[in-house]
Amino acid sequence: MTVIPDSVPLGVALPETADSTLLSSLSSLLTRWLPNQRWFAGKGRPLDGLTLAAATELLPCRPGSATPGLLHLLVTAHQGRDTDCYQLLLGVRAVLPPALVPALIGRPETGPLRGCAVYDAVPDPRLTAVLLERLRAPGRLGALRFLREAGTAIGSGLSPRPLNAEQSNSSVVYGDAFILKLFRRVAPGSNPDLELPLALARAGCREVPAPAAWFESAEPPSGGGPLTLGILQPYLTGSSDGWQLALRALADGESFEGPAHALGRATAYVHTALARTLPTDVLAGGELAALAEEMTERLDRATEAVPELDRYRPALRDAFRAVVDMARAGHQVPVQRIHGDLHLGQVLRTGASAGGGSWALIDFEGEPAKSLAERRTPQPVLRDVAGMLRSFDYAAHSRGATAASRAWARANRRAYRAGYEEAAGTELRAQAALLRVFETDKAVYEVLYEARHRPSWLPIPMAAVRRLAGGPG
Numbered sequence: 001m002t003v004i005p006d007s008v009p010l011g012v013a014l015p016e017t018a019d020s021t022l023l024s025s026l027s028s029l030l031t032r033w034l035p036n037q038r039w040f041a042g043k044g045r046p047l048d049g050l051t052l053a054a055a056t057e058l059l060p061c062r063p064g065s066a067t068p069g070l071l072h073l074l075v076t077a078h079q080g081r082d083t084d085c086y087q088l089l090l091g092v093r094a095v096l097p098p099a100l101v102p103a104l105i106g107r108p109e110t111g112p113l114r115g116c117a118v119y120d121a122v123p124d125p126r127l128t129a130v131l132l133e134r135l136r137a138p139g140r141l142g143a144l145r146f147l148r149e150a151g152t153a154i155g156s157g158l159s160p161r162p163l164n165a166e167q168s169n170s171s172v173v174y175g176d177a178f179i180l181k182l183f184r185r186v187a188p189g190s191n192p193d194l195e196l197p198l199a200l201a202r203a204g205c206r207e208v209p210a211p212a213a214w215f216e217s218a219e220p221p222s223g224g225g226p227l228t229l230g231i232l233q234p235y236l237t238g239s240s241d242g243w244q245l246a247l248r249a250l251a252d253g254e255s256f257e258g259p260a261h262a263l264g265r266a267t268a269y270v271h272t273a274l275a276r277t278l279p280t281d282v283l284a285g286g287e288l289a290a291l292a293e294e295m296t297e298r299l300d301r302a303t304e305a306v307p308e309l310d311r312y313r314p315a316l317r318d319a320f321r322a323v324v325d326m327a328r329a330g331h332q333v334p335v336q337r338i339h340g341d342l343h344l345g346q347v348l349r350t351g352a353s354a355g356g357g358s359w360a361l362i363d364f365e366g367e368p369a370k371s372l373a374e375r376r377t378p379q380p381v382l383r384d385v386a387g388m389l390r391s392f393d394y395a396a397h398s399r400g401a402t403a404a405s406r407a408w409a410r411a412n413r414r415a416y417r418a419g420y421e422e423a424a425g426t427e428l429r430a431q432a433a434l435l436r437v438f439e440t441d442k443a444v445y446e447v448l449y450e451a452r453h454r455p456s457w458l459p460i461p462m463a464a465v466r467r468l469a470g471g472p473g
């Protein structure tokens, strides 16, 4: 791009004049491409337009050059009154190799990149290698700041490959040693997916992969703090996620109670370490009433999207009222930072083939639909426990709700609770009413999630809603 002098090697913020020409030339291509991405959060609503929040050239983009360029953009998507900021990493080449053709976004007809192939850079190892180099050498580059945890060794020359998982974000694995998670929808303020694992690792908790390096963008003029953009952490080679393992055990007619028990213990260790390291509080009186109100509102929103929920609404509202009764009876509920969206897909088991195995919790972002402020608010630990209990129910139902699969789910739920109680030193039985409230709230969340993302899965949380509302399961 002509605005960048040859002498600037890497990472420059584009001058504002270049920003506006750049975006106007890319705008129509990105407006078509963005809504089709798995991670685009505003599906089903028209995209009215895009504005550019920040642009940084990580590798020079020169039309006609044989070497690829790399542009880092933060763009704001406008949908009615809603705005969301997305992180885009764009490759720029004169000629696109066949392997990268599926990543093509388009060829701008005007502006500084006229005629170049502009594409999603995540599948291009030549470009993602640059990100690792930047993370190895902390410092500021244009609008971006690269940081590294003291005392971590990050090797050079590790070959990158994109992780081909259905994800809310995009990840790149480097030589099976590290994984870089690139957040797609970003917001000002520290992302709990960095904040919590960093605090846990620094506190010596071994149940999370420790962040090794990360990068962020400067605080926007509207405030709120820097935006967390990407996190590099050790790649747990040979691990399998809990969802795959549970389904395999179910299909093979094998018990999963040992791993479920260990998972309960791992969850408790993480909770205990979080309570030791980060602020805690208690909810009482009006705050408990507000919690019930929040759950009721979520139920009302879900009912608007899934009218089938309406017949269960009175019973579910009654269930939430248990929290108001607790408030009236003068109960206090401890709250602390938690995982926020714990399920079998968020836990990785390593070393299982050697007979032992240990669990690691990943993806501390919280429920994707909640704002960053909501996700960072201290919560009762039972929210996480309930999430995992629901997940055993999901696994069983995804293979047909037979008597055997239901018994399998019950046994694993019991084992998970027992492991948790043992390691946390708490009696979950004494909190059964509140645990049921959180399971109910999670099932309502899942109804809305499935209706939006995977309608064919809707019967799974609907069956739970029916059961929790007092009907047959």
Ligand SMILES: Nc1ncnc2c1ncn2[C@@H]1O[C@H](COP(=O)(O)OP(=O)(O)O)[C@@H](O)[C@H]1O
Binding pocket: 163, 165, 166, 167, 168, 169, 170, 171, 179, 181, 209, 233, 234, 235, 236, 237, 239, 241, 345, 346, 348, 362, 363, 365
């Ligand atoms: N440290 C890790 N080691 C090995 N695999 C990982 C690691 N972190 C994430 N993964 C893999 O990447 C997938 C997506 O990671 P996750 O943090 O859940 O991203 P997203 O928020 O985009 O869903 C996980 O399901 C897991 O398969």
Ligand SMILES: O=P(O)(O)O[C@H]1O[C@H](CO)[C@@H](O[C@H]2O[C@H](CO)[C@@H](O)[C@H](O)[C@H]2O)[C@H](O)[C@H]1O
Binding pocket: 168, 243, 341, 343, 344, 345, 363, 366, 367, 368, 387, 390, 391, 392, 394, 395, 446, 449
């Ligand atoms: O992993 P994410 O943070 O993107 O979480 C969202 O998607 C999950 C599905 O991938 C969804 O989890 C639900 O389905 C799981 C099986 O696929 C099941 O194990 C969970 O118990 C169930 O909640 C999660 O709710 C959603 O936030």
